[in-house]
Amino acid sequence: MNYPKFRKSAELFGVICGGLLITMPAIPQAVAQESTPKINPCPRIFYEEPHNNQVVVPQGCPPNALTQRLAAQGLLPVPATPSQVPATPSQEQTNLGVGGETPQPGVRVPRPSSGDQTQQSSPGAVSTEQPPRQTPSATIALANGTVNIKLVNDTATNVTFQVIGDTAPRSLAGKSDVTLQGLKAPVTVTFEREDGGQLIVTPQASSEPGNLNVTFNEATNAAQGRSAMRIEPNGSVFLN
Structure with a gap:
């Protein structure tokens, strides 16, 4: 009888099958690792x-x-x-x-449209355009951070003025003047002619520190008109 040989063959066959069962789970894992795409952060x-x-x-x-x-x-x-x-x-x-x-995609910067000086960016966007810097119309030396403003109305009509956040609108008659004292910089003053015309505004520093003279004259066209004045903490005076 060949029972011993048959038994040895069966044992050998069992060892081979067991080895295959042990190694088979590792094969899909190795394939999965090789198939993982490589990420490039800088395409x-x-x-x-x-x-x-x-x-x-x-x-x-x-x-x-x-x-x-x-x-x-x-x-x-x-x-x-x-x-x-x-x-x-x-x-x-x-x-x-x-x-x-x-x-994570990079940040896209929109191209500026023709004639635009600034860009309103969407969230995350960066604007490369900068508004031009305005040249001060005058510069004064403040007195402890305050300024006295003398408004001189050389027009023939009333001018309405207001210190934003400080006074209510007031009327300054033609050919008259008024002095606003102890205004803390920065300060903004608005003004307009009551007849709807335009104003030429001329600020000029006084010989005394902390004093500014502002003269109103009638403008001949809208391009000359100004309606607001702002004094910065460094003494720069800007018109708009």
Whole structure:
């Protein structure tokens, strides 16, 4: 009888099957690990137009043209130094290309429309346009942060004026004057002719510190008209 040989064959077959059962669960796991996509935080699209000049790259990525420009203007943290990240995307980043590689997209900056000086940005957007700085119409030396304003109405009609947050609207008759004392800077004064005309407003610092003379004259066109004056804490006087 061949019972001993048959028994040994059965035992060998059982060992082989048991080994297969042990190793089979590891195979799908290894396949799953190999199939996990590699995420590229700095895709090539950040460095191609139009994104090169419209999208701020995430921190840790080589700065593109927009990121460098905004950092130079003080609108963003200074980008990483060349010792921290390469100056250009690596070959591996370039080979990964684009299409879902980055979990957090960069910040897109809308292009300014023609003639606009400022941009109203959507949440997260960064505006690259800055409004032009206005030149002061006059500069005075304040007295302990206060100013006395003498309003002189050289027109033939009444002028209504008001110190915002301090006085109610008041009327100043033509060819007369009034002095507003002890106004704390910053201070804003509005004024308008009661006949609806335009005013030429001329501020001039007095020889005495903390005093400002403001003269009203009739304007010949709307472009000359002014309706408000603001005095800043540094003594700069602006007209609007």
